[in-house]
Amino acid sequence: xxxxxxxxxxxxxxxxxxxxxxxxxxxxxxxxxxxxxxxxxxxxxxxxxxxxxxxxxxxxxxxxxxxxxxxxxxxxxxxxxxxxxxxxxxxxxxxxxxxxxxxxxxxxxxxxxxxxxxxxxxxxxxxxxxxxxxxxxxxxxxxxxxxxxxxxxxxxxxxxxxxxxxxxxxxxxxxxxxxxxxxxxxxxxxxxxxxxxxxxxxxxxxxxxxxxxxxxxxxxxxxxxxxxxxxxxxxxxxxxxxxxxxxxxxxxxxxxxxxxxxxxxxxxxxxxxxxxxxxxxxxxxxxxxxxxxxxxxxxxxxxxxxxxxxxxxxxxxxxxxxxxxxxxxxxxxxxxxxxxxxxx
Amino acid sequence: xxxxxxxxxxxxxxxxxxxxxxxxxxxxxxxxxxxxxxxxxxxxxxxxxxxxxxxxxxxxxxxxxxxxxxxxxxxxxxxxxxxxxxxxxxxxxxxxxxxxxxxxxxxxxxxxxxxxxxxxxxxxxxxxxxxxxxxxxxxxxxxxxxxxxxxxxxxxxxxxxxxxxxxxxxxxxxxxxxxxxxxxxxxxxxxxxxxxxxxxxxxxxxxxxxxxxxxxxxxxxxxxxxxxxxxxxxxxxxxxxxxxxxxxxxxxxxxxxxxxxxxxxxxxxxxxxxxxxxxxxxxxxxxxxxxxxxxxxxxxxxxxxxxxxxxxxxxxxxxxxxxxxxxxxxxxxxxxxxxxxxxxxxxxxxxxxxxxxxxxxxxxxxxxxxxxxxxxxxxxxxxxxxxxxxxxxxxxxxxxxxxxxxxxxxxxxxxxxxxxxxxxxxxxxxxxxxxxxxxxxxxxxxxxxxxxxxxxxxxxxxxxxxxxxxxxxxxxxxxxxxx
Ligand SMILES: [Zn+2]
Numbered sequence: 037x038x039x040x041x042x043x044x045x046x047x048x049x050x051x052x053x054x055x056x057x058x059x060x061x062x063x064x065x066x067x068x069x070x071x072x073x074x075x076x077x078x079x080x081x082x083x084x085x086x087x088x089x090x091x092x093x094x095x096x097x098x099x100x101x102x103x104x105x106x107x108x109x110x111x112x113x114x115x116x117x118x119x120x121x122x123x124x125x126x127x128x129x130x131x132x133x134x135x136x137x138x139x140x141x142x143x144x145x146x147x148x149x150x151x152x153x154x155x156x157x158x159x160x161x162x163x164x165x166x167x168x169x170x171x172x173x174x175x176x177x178x179x180x181x182x183x184x185x186x187x188x189x190x191x192x193x194x195x196x197x198x199x200x201x202x203x204x205x206x207x208x209x210x211x212x213x214x215x216x217x218x219x220x221x222x223x224x225x226x227x228x229x230x231x232x233x234x235x236x237x238x239x240x241x242x243x244x245x246x247x248x249x250x251x252x253x254x255x256x257x258x259x260x261x262x263x264x265x266x267x268x269x270x271x272x273x274x275x276x277x278x279x280x281x282x283x284x285x286x287x288x289x290x291x292x293x294x295x296x297x298x299x300x301x302x303x304x305x306x307x308x309x310x311x312x313x314x315x316x317x318x319x320x321x322x323x324x325x326x327x328x329x330x331x332x333x334x335x336x337x338x339x340x341x342x343x344x345x346x347x348x349x350x351x352x353x354x355x356x357x358x359x360x361x362x363x364x365x366x367x368x369x370x371x372x373x374x375x376x377x378x379x380x
Numbered sequence: 381x382x383x384x385x386x387x388x389x390x391x392x393x394x395x396x397x398x399x400x401x402x403x404x405x406x407x408x409x410x411x412x413x414x415x416x417x418x419x420x421x422x423x424x425x426x427x428x429x430x431x432x433x434x435x436x437x438x439x440x441x442x443x444x445x446x447x448x449x450x451x452x453x454x455x456x457x458x459x460x461x462x463x464x465x466x467x468x469x470x471x472x473x474x475x476x477x478x479x480x481x482x483x484x485x486x487x488x489x490x491x492x493x494x495x496x497x498x499x500x501x502x503x504x505x506x507x508x509x510x511x512x513x514x515x516x517x518x519x520x521x522x523x524x525x526x527x528x529x530x531x532x533x534x535x536x537x538x539x540x541x542x543x544x545x546x547x548x549x550x551x552x553x554x555x556x557x558x559x560x561x562x563x564x565x566x567x568x569x570x571x572x573x574x575x576x577x578x579x580x581x582x583x584x585x586x587x588x589x590x591x592x593x594x595x596x597x598x599x600x601x602x603x604x605x606x607x608x609x610x611x612x613x614x615x616x617x618x619x620x621x622x623x624x625x626x627x628x629x630x631x632x633x634x635x636x637x638x639x640x641x642x643x644x645x646x647x648x649x650x651x652x653x654x655x656x657x658x659x660x661x662x663x664x665x666x667x668x669x670x671x672x673x674x675x676x677x678x679x680x681x682x683x684x685x686x687x688x689x690x691x692x693x694x695x696x697x698x699x700x701x702x703x704x705x706x707x708x709x710x711x712x713x714x715x716x717x718x719x720x721x722x723x724x725x726x727x728x729x730x731x732x733x734x735x736x737x738x739x740x741x742x743x744x745x746x747x748x749x750x751x752x753x754x755x756x757x758x759x760x761x762x763x764x765x766x767x768x769x770x771x772x773x774x775x776x777x778x779x780x781x782x783x784x785x786x787x788x789x790x791x792x793x794x795x796x797x798x799x800x801x802x803x804x805x806x807x808x809x810x811x812x813x814x815x816x817x818x819x820x821x822x823x824x825x826x827x828x829x830x831x832x833x834x835x836x837x838x839x840x841x842x843x844x845x846x847x848x849x850x851x852x853x854x855x856x857x858x859x860x861x862x863x
Contacts, residue, residue, distance in 0.1 A: 088638075157857060157858065158857075160858060161857050161858040161859045162859075164858065164859040164860070165859040171449070171643075171646070171647050171650065172452055173640070173643060173644075173647075174639050174640050174643050176470065176473075177470065177472070177473045177476070178472075196858055196859075196860070199858065200854065200855075200858050200860055203854060204851065204854065207850065207854070212850065215850040216848065216849075216850040216853070218850075219850045219853045219854045219857065220850075220853065222854075222857050223644070223647065223857070224856065224857025224858060224859070225856070225857060225858065225859040226651050227647075227648075227651055227653060227856065227857055228643075228644045228645075228646075228647030228648045228650075228651060228653065229644050230644070230648070231631075231640075231641045231644050231645065232641075233641070234631060341471055344475060
């Protein structure tokens with residue numbers, strides 16, 4: 037599965053990266069190299085598209101492409117063969133998809149949105165029927181809370197009507213194929229969603245998967261009625277960056293150190309630190325390792341977890357002693373929060 | 381208080397067999413061992429006392445994946461003060477549970493959690509009125525799902541101030557019962573045991589000389605069988621392959637799938653959206669679907685206990701159902717394969733694990749590379765963690781080898797028993813009953829394939845399916861314009 041997509045990304049890398057470079061992009065690896073490649077080869081659309089896949093499986097897929105002579109090359113550069121291009125021709129449908137990998141998959145936002153939306157439809161559908169009990173689809177605690185708050189505030193009947201109108205209106209604008217896949221994936225009253233594998237009959241599993249995710253992205257990009265804001269509240273946080281932090285971000289992505297950024301922008305070191313903490317909190321692409329060694333991060337994360345949310349920065353600094361500066365601690369705290377939110 | 385009064389204010393209308401005795405025994409402060417078939421309402425046996433007794437009820441369960449479902453279920457039934465604590469919980473959520481611990485009435489925990497000193501100390505500060513050990517057969521070396529981390533529960537009980545203990549299990553031979561009672565240090569317990577015999581299930585076992593034609597034979601058998609139907613396959617691969625070869629709607633289920641897909645398939649089967657399910661033994665624990673008409677074993681099961689537990693998923697509504705098993709001599713290899721995954725070999729222990737431990741390598745990785753069953757891996761690692769100061773690596777390894785040898789012999793005995801059952805030409809029901817040390821007898825009609833001809837059983841009418849218009853499907857999901 038995702039064979040066509042992997043091949044597509046390899047072809048976009050213009051013979052200057054290996055197949056595993058393509059795997060990293062699809063997997064959404066947080067490394068400077070991968071982030072740079074995404075910009076350089078304009079692969080924003082597919083960045084992180086296979087985030088919930090196992091890295092092992094993707095590597096095996098790349099291996100398979102070699103064995104089937106779809107690609108050639110070594111561990112530094114891979115090229116698509118004629119045979120590979122022949123297969124690529126059959127994946128033209130990919131270009132018509134509204135797939136926004138960098139925005140919704142890389143960040144993990146799509147997955148969280150999907151779980152909340154699916155649970156909302158299931159709850160609203162079940163509560164509308166006579167047998168109100170249901171086997172809830174999987175969602176994390178805060179996601180369940182979000183859905184509960186939607187239903188509590190607006191009432192299940194209103195949620196039911198509004199979500200129907202919204203989905204009906206949006207899905208009408210999409211190919212029937214995509215709409216049917218999306219609705220089939222949803223759980224509802226006395227009904228569970230079908231798995232991607234189950235829906236792959238007349239079309240490849242890969243196409244089912246990407247069409248389904250594209251509909252999610254499409255839905256996420258539209259305006260939602262006020263009642264449903266908890267469905268997308270986790271997405272809003274990324275645009276919380278201040279303008280000045282956005283400028284710092286550009287330098288961060290260029291691989292600059294803290295001092296270099298301060299010098300280049302003519303800012304106080306403490307201001308740059310504020311920006312870095314902000315980025316660490318909201319930007320999943322933040323290359324944390326450059327600003328805090330992973331060993332130190334590990335130690336501080338343990339201290340922060342033990343201290344709990346109520347502890348003050350000062351208390352934590354006291355516990356940490358010379359294990360980290362105030363900046364280190366703030367950075368570790370921000371990364372913890374970010375990891376949690378972007379977590380799959 | 382009489383039975384009726386106990387049920388007031390709960391969603392339950394009446395007690396099912398066994399439940400009332402168990403509940404009254406607990407409320408009278410007496411240890412209780414309840415052998416109740418799955419689906420006979422085990423939850424009520426502790427939910428009711430938990431609501432009445434002061435303080436906290438702790439339920440130890442090995443089924444981490446089901447705990448959250450059970451809590452959801454309780455909350456849906458109006459029992460709000462319940463939570464689950466296990467290793468897969470997010471730190472945030474654990475913290476939240478810790479904070480409201482004193483207000484909880486019922487707490488599910490995994491056995492590993494109870495081994496953590498910090499957690500035990502926290503629980504010791506509370507009044508624990510009832511300790512429930514679910515799937516209690518896991519405590520016994522003789523059970524088919526022995527879990528080493530269950531062994532210390534007797535001690536945990538004392539550390540928690542000796543609360544009343546309720547041990548629950550679906551199947552347990554006399555030997556297993558004795559083991560449970562002594563391990564958990566039960567004082568003159570009430571033993572509420574129900575027969576493993578399920579008269580509405582016809583037991584059919586077929587032997588095949590030619591295992592190569594098994595697949596075709598099974599697919600035909602399933603096509604002709606009453607639905608809903610579960611087919612237990614030996615391996616994950618077979619679950620997938622057989623499902624893909626089956627002509628007609630079906631699905632597969634195994635532990636290698638992600639949680640969302642497992643949940644989805646389980647729900648589809650529960651709601652009769654699919655009525656043929658090819659699954660490994662990972663399917664069925666804790667699932668209560670009353671109208672399964674057929675359970676098929678495509679291979680020889682690993683033990684008599686497992687076989688009886690799995691066929692018990694048929695006909696819970698009390699209506700007629702059938703259990704088919706199709707076995708070949710070669711099938712003995714499969715349980716042995718599982719034994720190898722579950723019990724590390726002596727060579728590996730001495731030549732791989734020991735050197736790695738002595739070189740202070742990351743044992744998690746070493747154990748993971750060896751691909752043992754999950755609980756074996758966690759046993760190995762915890763043994764090294766808890767002992768690493770008092771004992772040498774060599775001592776730990778040798779102690780484990782002894783333990784594993786013993787376990788291997790027990791598994792061999794279990795495989796021998798199930799093989800004997802499958803090869804027998806006399807009444808299967810009789811033999812199963814005597815295996816569990818009950819009075820053996822054959823049913824007068826519809827007993828087993830050694831006594832009578834296979835009965836005809838009606839399928840449940842299939843639910844109308846495959847709407848291929850998304851607008852209509854969306855309306856169905858949201859129950860709009862229903863009629
Ligand atoms: Zn018989």
